[in-house]
Amino acid sequence: MSYSVGVLHIRSNGTWNFSVNTLLKTAEKFNSRSPHHRLLICSKRLSRICYKLNGSFFGLYWDSLLRASLCCAFYGFLRLGEFTVNKFNASRNLTFSDMHINRNSATFLLKTIQNRSISKLFGHLSSNSSPMFIMPTGCALTRTEFVKRLREVISSFGINSSLYSGHSLRIGAASTVAKAGLPIYLIKILGR
Structure with missing residues (x-):
């Protein structure tokens, strides 16, 4: 004997389908979130941030580094861990x-996990394995430093920057193309 409640399927022996566990974990995440969710960075806000990073905000090197990483992250639908370390x-x-x-x-x-074996296979062919985004110290751009500086720029507009994170770029990219009418299946492909 089993009972169905919406998408839940509970067997009389007390076992649940995997989808129920996933549903409950997702619901738990939503309940544990603060009332403030991450806000997105749309193309208009990205342009405003990049304009602010004109060489005089953090200095020429940092401003250029942040502009380049912000644009790559936004237009590449990147996760924070894909361009920072x-x-x-x-x-x-x-x-x-x-x-x-x-x-x-x-x-x-x-x-990504799927491509790691490919990159290891062909990695020896590359001539430059230094980080794509390098801080003035010579080290790879860290997520902590990226988010800290992104929030400083956003704060300069008088906006509560704690509502933004590195993921705000990915959310903004997806929202921007959805608003432009791109079909959902293509947005999923772009977001991998």
């Missing part, structure tokens, strides 16, 4: 050798 590892993090530039565009290989 806790500890740099060339087989997992973006490197200069992952970027390919031609006359009209720049592309880079994202080292």
Whole structure:
């Protein structure tokens, strides 16, 4: 004997389908969230942030680094861990050798779990395995430093920056293309 409640399917022996556990975990996450959710950074706000980073906010190097990483993150629908690091590892993090530039565009290989074996296989062929985004110290751009500086720029507009995170760029990119009419299945492909 079993009972169905909406999408829940509970058997009389007390076992639940996997989807029920997933549903409950998701509901728990929503209940544990603060009343403030992450806000998105849309293309208009990104432009405003990049305009502010004109070389005089943090200095030429940091402003250029942040503009480049912000634009790559937004237009690449990147997760924070895809372009920043806790500890740099060339087989997992973006490197200069992952970027390919031609006359009209720049592309880079994202080292997701599926691509890691490919990047390890061809990694020895690359000539430059230094980080894609390098702080003035010579170390790879860390997530802590990126988020801290992003929030400083946002705060300069008189906005509560604690409502923003690195994920705000990914949310903003998806929202921007959805608003432009891109079909959901294509947005999912862009977001991997």
